[in-house]
Amino acid sequence: MNITLGHLDISARGKEYVNDCLDNNRLSKGKYTARFEKEFAAAHQSKYGVFCNSGTSALQIALATLKERYGYQDGDEVLVPSITFIATSNVVIQNNLKPVFVDVDPHTFNMNPDEIQAKITKRTRAIIPVHLFGLPADMFNIMTIAHESGLQVIEDSCETMFAGCYGKSVGSFGDMACFSTYVAHLIVGGVGGLVTTNDPHNAEMCRSLLAHGRDNIYLSIDDDDAVDDAELSRIIKRRYSFDRVGYSYRCTEIEAAIALSEFERWEENLSTRRRNAARLTELLKPFEDRLQLPFIPKWYDHSFMMFPLVLRSGNREPLLMHLEKRGVETRYMFPLLSQPVYRRLFPNLVAQYPVAQHLESQGFFIGIHQGIDDAGVSYISDSITDYLGGQR
Helix, strand or coil, X not given: CCECCCCCCCCHHHHHHHHHHHHCCCCCCCHHHHHHHHHHHHHCCCCEEEEECEXXXXXXXXXXXXXXXXXXXXXXXXXXXXXXXXXXXXXXXXXXXXXXXXXXXXXXXXXXXXXXXXXXXXXXXXXXXECCCCCCCCHHHHHHHHHHHCCEEEEECXXXXXXXXXXXXXXXXXXXXXXXXXXXXXXXXEXXXXXXXXXXXXXXXXXXXXXXXXXXXXXXXXXXXXXXHHHHHHHHHHCCCECCCXXXXXXXXXXXXXXXXXXXXXXXXXXXXXXXXXXXXXXXXXXXXCEEXXXXXXXXXXXXXXXXXXXXXXXXXXXXXXXXXXXXXXXXXXXXXXXXXXXXXXXXXXXXXXXXXXXXXXXXXXXXXXXXXXXXXXXXHHHHHHHHHHHC
């Protein structure tokens, strides 16, 4: 059996939408992009959605927007968790800002609010908490700290959709939130990402930044259709005008069409992920003394993009080799501070973050997606049981 990290099964509706794009010779932003942006944002209690070519690009333009709007200076600091995919902190560096790392909670693997205050300096400008593996971060405490300290917040929600805490959705807490529709994520568009926000000025600036910094009067080939003469005159004068240094981060209508078709069945897919995760958790409970299982705080939802595990002691590598040989794909739990490039940029940091250090050496994750049936869940459990049972 082969248990992969992600799953893609383009539906008949998805193929219909893609063929509609092709039949109408439409590859640039159109009706599918507009609909996906609107409906996805609304599902996350936000007014505006901005579709771009990746979750990383979404983070890049969201932070660039805050930097311009609030006057951040090069070298100002942004707090990021010590366990996350490297893009979270890379975009800070790419915006000529300085990432300052915050250790994570040992149970949720998300940024630990208790560690934030000690990292705030007079040059701190923003916080980028990450909702890791499908579990929301402790946003109520993080937002309290941000408000008290006058900091902006970008939620890195690339791995978490359709989840929240205390009835409030991820993506609706901070100034902006960023999501990903890359392969193996909760909604797949092939590539793609979104910024969501309740602030129209943030949305407007993000739309400009992803299109080379263009004047927002003309961001789509439809913008000069069905307008009166006065408006057409304004568009003609400004549609090749650029207000800021931007990027080429646009995504095609085809990715939006695929992502929209996946969005339309998110409830079914998410239900399967949660059912698989609950069953695997129950099957592995006999090994809780050896293996740390996923933790969901009370009043929180978990969308289980992945199924995270931590070997409590011993050498992780033989277990991962055992799983890989049985066709169960694994990944390390996002080692960040020990990455070769970060060891050069930020030397001698790893030991300062004991929880991250432990997770880097002992943590890993596997797939738990809707493409795994009951037999697949049993196969994962049996594979882990075969190894840990033999090690007792």
